[in-house]
Amino acid sequence: MRAPRFLLAIPAWAWLAAFFVLPVATVVYFSFGYKPGIFGTHATDVLSLDRYREALSPTFFTTFTNTLRVGVLGTLLCLVIGIPMAYWMAVKVSPGKRAFLLALVIVPFWTNFLVRTIGWQVILAPEGWLSGMLQALGLRENPLAILYTRSAVLLGVVYNYLPLMILPLFVAFDRVGPAMREASKDLGANRWRTFTRVTLPMARPGIIAGILLVFIPLMGDYITATVLGGARGNMVGQLVASQFQAAQNWALGSAMAVLLIIVIAVTVLVGAAIAYVVTWPLSRARRLRLADLEGLPEKVR
Amino acid sequence: MSHPRRSRPVRVLAHASVAPRIMAEFNRRQFLSVAAALGGVGLLSACGGDGDGNGATPGADATGRATGGELESQLSIYTWGDYDSPDVLERFTEELGPEIRLDSFNSNEEMIAKLVAARGTSGYDIVVPTGQFIPQMVENDLLEPLNKDLIPNLEHMDEAFLSMAWDPENQWSICKAWGTTGFVYDNTVITRELKTWNDFLDAAQNEASGRTSVLDDPAELTGLYFWANGIDWTTEDEGDLQAAEDFLVGELAPHIAAFDSYPGGSAIPQGTHALMQVWNGDARIGIMESPDPDRWTWVLGAPVTQLWMDNWCIAKGAPNIEAAHAFINFVLAPEQVIDQVDYIGYHTGAKDVESMAEEAGLEMLDLVFFTPEQIETMKEGEVNSAQQRIVDIWNKMKAAAGA
Numbered sequence: 001m002r003a004p005r006f007l008l009a010i011p012a013w014a015w016l017a018a019f020f021v022l023p024v025a026t027v028v029y030f031s032f033g034y035k036p037g038i039f040g041t042h043a044t045d046v047l048s049l050d051r052y053r054e055a056l057s058p059t060f061f062t063t064f065t066n067t068l069r070v071g072v073l074g075t076l077l078c079l080v081i082g083i084p085m086a087y088w089m090a091v092k093v094s095p096g097k098r099a100f101l102l103a104l105v106i107v108p109f110w111t112n113f114l115v116r117t118i119g120w121q122v123i124l125a126p127e128g129w130l131s132g133m134l135q136a137l138g139l140r141e142n143p144l145a146i147l148y149t150r151s152a153v154l155l156g157v158v159y160n161y162l163p164l165m166i167l168p169l170f171v172a173f174d175r176v177g178p179a180m181r182e183a184s185k186d187l188g189a190n191r192w193r194t195f196t197r198v199t200l201p202m203a204r205p206g207i208i209a210g211i212l213l214v215f216i217p218l219m220g221d222y223i224t225a226t227v228l229g230g231a232r233g234n235m236v237g238q239l240v241a242s243q244f245q246a247a248q249n250w251a252l253g254s255a256m257a258v259l260l261i262i263v264i265a266v267t268v269l270v271g272a273a274i275a276y277v278v279t280w281p282l283s284r285a286r287r288l289r290l291a292d293l294e295g296l297p298e299k300v301r
Numbered sequence: 302m303s304h305p306r307r308s309r310p311v312r313v314l315a316h317a318s319v320a321p322r323i324m325a326e327f328n329r330r331q332f333l334s335v336a337a338a339l340g341g342v343g344l345l346s347a348c349g350g351d352g353d354g355n356g357a358t359p360g361a362d363a364t365g366r367a368t369g370g371e372l373e374s375q376l377s378i379y380t381w382g383d384y385d386s387p388d389v390l391e392r393f394t395e396e397l398g399p400e401i402r403l404d405s406f407n408s409n410e411e412m413i414a415k416l417v418a419a420r421g422t423s424g425y426d427i428v429v430p431t432g433q434f435i436p437q438m439v440e441n442d443l444l445e446p447l448n449k450d451l452i453p454n455l456e457h458m459d460e461a462f463l464s465m466a467w468d469p470e471n472q473w474s475i476c477k478a479w480g481t482t483g484f485v486y487d488n489t490v491i492t493r494e495l496k497t498w499n500d501f502l503d504a505a506q507n508e509a510s511g512r513t514s515v516l517d518d519p520a521e522l523t524g525l526y527f528w529a530n531g532i533d534w535t536t537e538d539e540g541d542l543q544a545a546e547d548f549l550v551g552e553l554a555p556h557i558a559a560f561d562s563y564p565g566g567s568a569i570p571q572g573t574h575a576l577m578q579v580w581n582g583d584a585r586i587g588i589m590e591s592p593d594p595d596r597w598t599w600v601l602g603a604p605v606t607q608l609w610m611d612n613w614c615i616a617k618g619a620p621n622i623e624a625a626h627a628f629i630n631f632v633l634a635p636e637q638v639i640d641q642v643d644y645i646g647y648h649t650g651a652k653d654v655e656s657m658a659e660e661a662g663l664e665m666l667d668l669v670f671f672t673p674e675q676i677e678t679m680k681e682g683e684v685n686s687a688q689q690r691i692v693d694i695w696n697k698m699k700a701a702a703g704a
Contacts, residue, residue: 035689041414059693062700118567125571147573148558230514230559234703239696246519247692248410 024261031254035247042250051255060239060256064263067236070150070225071267074157075215078165081158082210086169087199091181102170105163113160117227120156121147124228148230156228161218165210172206173199197286212268219264236260366622367448373621376628377402379412380429381611384478386644389637397631399624409434416443421618426625432610433682435467435474444473445615451626454633462650465610466681474612475629476650478641481608481671481679482521483601485564485584490575497603498529501576502553509576510556514568516578517560519695520682521607522549525578528605535683542687546694554701565590569597582646585668599668601675608679610650642669 031051033044089101108116123130124147131144146152176199184194200207222241225233240260243253376393378385382405390401406412409431416423416438430438438444449455455463455475462476484501491508495501502525505513515522520534526545527534536542561568564577569587579587581601588597613629615622631637638651639661648654648669655670663669671679 041417059697059700062704063696066700066703121567122571125567125573127572226560229703230561231554231557231699231702234699238699242692242696245408245411246695247689248414249689249692 027254027257029254030250031258033251033254035249035251041244041248042254051251052259054252055255055259060236060259063234063236063239064260066234067219068267070153070157070233070235071215071219074154074161074218075165075211077154077158078162078214079207079211082162082165082169083207085162086166086206087173087195089166090170090173090176091178091199102167105166108159109163114223114227117156117160117224120152120159121227124152124155147228148232150229150232153225153229153233156224157218160221160224161214164213164217168206168209168213169203170206172203172209175206176202211271215268216264219260366446367451367626368623369448369451369626370623372397372399372624372627374398375400375402376427376621376624377404377425378427378429378628379404379406379415379423379425379616380427381405382407384429384611384645385632386637386640388644389632389640392637393628393631397624397627399621399627401628413438413443416616417441419618423616423618424620425616426619426621427628428614428616429477429611430474430614431682432465432467432474432612433684435612435614437684438614439468439473443617445617445619445622446472447475447615447629448626451623452630452633454630457633457635457638457652458650459652459654461676462610462648468612474614475633477611477613477632478645478647478649479608479610480581480647481601482516482524482578482580482606483584483599484576484578485569485587485597485599486577487572487575487596488598489596495598495600498525498606501525501578501600501602502529504576505553505556509574511558512575513557514559514561514564514574514577515557516580517562519688519691521578522695522698523691524607524682525549528602528607531604534605534607534680535685535687537685537687539690542690542694546697549694550697550701554698557698557702560699560702572596581668585646585665588668589664601671603678605678605680608676608681610681639663 029044030042032047032049033042034046034048034051035041036043089098093101122128124144125131126143126145126147128144131140134140134144135142146155180198180202181194184198189197220237222233222235222237225235226238227233236256237260240253240256243249243256247253376399378401380403384405385403390403394400404425406415412428412430413434416425416428421442428444435444449471452475455471458476462479463471465476468474484495486495486504486509490512491504493504495504515525523542523545524534526532526548527536527541530544532541532545558574559568561577562580563583564574564579565583565585565587568574568577569579569584570590570592572591581599584599588594588599591597613632615625615629619625632641633651635651635653635657638649638654639657641649642654642658643661643663646669651657655666658666658669
């Protein structure tokens with residue numbers, strides 16, 4: 001007799017239940033509670049939606065808008081930089097060098113995330129070596145003034161998250177394989193057409209994975225933004241953390257966390273809807289049906 | 302061939318032997334995007350709250366007070382990061398035996414949350430809360446009373462730093478280090494002389510606009526406004542708090558470049574800002590590390606500023622209570638005091654520590670020791686009903702500064 005197939009999935013389900021479902025459920029439960037006193041963090045004997053009313057303050061919206069801007073811009077930048085890089089690695093580079101390049105993409109992950117980000121702080125400081133070098137070379141008159149600006153935040157985001165974009169894109173481009181590209185060329189498509197009509201659409205799952213892998217953790221990350229953006233890097237993740245750590249108000253913090261989860265889910269859905277609406281007419285216009293070929297001369301048919 | 306863009310069935314002409322492989326390939330891709338979505342949300346939900354468990358075993362003699370019996374083989378200290386000279390810790394283990402395990406926290410709130418959650422089984426022996434948190438910690442049964450008979454070195458402490466308002470008889474706590482808040486400015490950018498918190502606020506909105514950092518701590522921010530305007534910084538009055546909010550959020554926020562609690566670590570040596578609110582010990586480290594120390598001017602906050610004092614306390618249920626007493630007694634000995642001051646850059650509250658530090662040739666002692674007149678202007682904080690309100694102001698200010 002064979003063992004039932006779901007046996008293999010039990011560790012995964014147990015993991016998800018213990019480390020995802022249960023904590024999120026606890027957070028949701030706490031969010032209906034309240035803070036009982038200076039030394040209490042949460043109480044749930046009276047449940048209400050009051051914490052959500054408190055959480056939906058102008059502070060939350062301002063901070064959230066800033067977070068969303070960093071999230072969307074950062075993800076787009078990673079995508080724009082990641083696609084050519086991943087395509088080059090998957091298609092143009094010889095397989096021998098490929099492993100080396102992949103290793104180069106991954107190596108930064110061997111160092112602690114915070115240390116890498118603080119490293120950028122040192123590089124970008126107005127009196128850091130980069131600023132000094134640019135001034136010495138006569139490329140800049142004044143000290144570099146990029147640290148604690150939004151540009152510095154985006155630079156840090158691209159640096160920290162680019163590998164998460166490149167890896168799924170690389171896998172996706174790699175899986176398309178040379179056969180499809182050759183077939184496309186044989187059928188008369190030039191390189192650009194092959195890329196946009198064949199390779200890119202086929203790499204779609206990788207593109208979606210890359211976008212989600214970058215966008216979602218980025219929305220919860222506040223280390224990169226505060227280390228490099230200072231006051232300009234105020235992120236909603238920090239707002240949530242401040243309720244847990246400084247205010248010791250776990251109920252309000254939980255309500256904010258739940259709102260954040262909801263808003264991110266909605267953003268992802270809206271993004272998917274927009275992508276669908278934009279690409280739908282394109283794919284319709286490009287669709288080739290044999291029935292449409294009626295009017296063409298005999299030879300072509 | 303079509304691709305799996307709309308989850309319609311895919312038809313592939315292939316040899317039967319590779320069919321399972323191709324099927325698996327498509328499923329794996331779909332899995333990749335779903336896993337990414339789930340994994341991301343999982344990460345999000347992980348931000349915030351700290352784990353409670355630290356795997357330590359609860360003490361058997363949780364209720365017994367120390368009697369001066371044999372020392373245990375271990376000692377667990379839960380304190381602020383990088384807050385004790387490693388030499389002192391090593392000497393303790395060498396001379397008296399117990400192995401020290403150090404763990405650190407970033408805020409009193411974090412430490413208290415852990416002790417509250419553990420209900421006397423945290424496994425920590427020594428904790429180092431700031432003074433104003435001690436009364437509520439006692440009330441909530443988080444601390445063990447000290448057995449002062451086992452701490453004879455208490456006689457080396459300066460009376461001025463004993464019998465503080467939060468613990469008049471030092472029943473629960475002994476001063477570990479104290480410090481104050483002031484600011485440091487770059488005198489090549491701000492050429493006039495700054496002397497008070499009002500000067501700080503004025504410069505922040507003028508010469509140093511966009512190049513000013515403030516401490517990343519709620520009470521320090523509202524304190525900034527209250528100290529400058531002659532309002533008691535422990536006020537619970539809504540009118541005062543609203544006025545602080547209006548100024549900090551509406552007027553000061555746009556000029557702030559960063560919320561940084563330790564500018565001495567990198568901002569001063571790297572010359573990142575022109576004006577920084579800073580704690581005295583951190584200012585000293587920053588200026589000493591700077592390639593051009595003369596450029597930086599330290600100003601003690603005036604007309605009033607804060608006095609914070611961190612204290613040696615013993616956690617409720619401490620498993621190594623004898624070793625904890627022995628350690629507190631050990632660090633209070635004059636032999637250890639100079640190493641501690643040299644390492645952390647703060648006054649430890651010991652008698653004659655200033656002359657000892659001068660003899661030992663420590664640098665920039667005007668940032669460590671203050672005159673009695675200066676100490677007169679320093680006032681301790683308080684944990685009260687305004688706590689949530691000041692955290693809200695802090696968050697609002699950060700949102701306004703980031704907008």
